[in-house]
Amino acid sequence: MKKSGILNPDLCYGLAKLGHGQGVFIVDAGMPLPPVPSQSPRVVDLALRFGIPRFTDVLDAVLAEIIVQDCAMANEGVGTIVETWLTDRGLSPSHVSHDHLKKLLPDSALIIRTGEATPYANVRLICGVPF
Numbered sequence: 001m002k003k004s005g006i007l008n009p010d011l012c013y014g015l016a017k018l019g020h021g022q023g024v025f026i027v028d029a030g031m032p033l034p035p036v037p038s039q040s041p042r043v044v045d046l047a048l049r050f051g052i053p054r055f056t057d058v059l060d061a062v063l064a065e066i067i068v069q070d071c072a073m074a075n076e077g078v079g080t081i082v083e084t085w086l087t088d089r090g091l092s093p094s095h096v097s098h099d100h101l102k103k104l105l106p107d108s109a110l111i112i113r114t115g116e117a118t119p120y121a122n123v124r125l126i127c128g129v130p131f
Helices: 009-018 055-063 079-085 097-109
Strands: 024-028 042-045 068-074 095-097 110-113 121-129
Touching: 009 042, 009 110, 024 055, 024 097, 055 079, 068 079, 068 097, 095 097
Parallel strands: 024 110, 042 110, 068 095
Antiparallel strands: 024 121, 068 121
């Protein structure tokens, strides 16, 4: 048994497989997930109830595991608590429309769904390298 860090085996596996330039989405409970064809991104659905787990709890756990070189959030979330959550963690998100963000979902390597019920609590993280 692990002593610390992420315990969910599907999430551990999904994070361990990430490579440079691949996208990871952390999304709220309302984000429509893409269909599941054979080439679809790995989806780890952590949602239990509205608000559990929180977006920030999942974001903090993921940020402790990966190097982030870039990130994006929806224009509609600019100036909201969601932007504050990201900038407080040293992220400088670019801004795209919420519709465009949803269109990027199928091209990501990993989608992590939270129970978050705050509007536009979605972020696309692009993996970097530690060297």
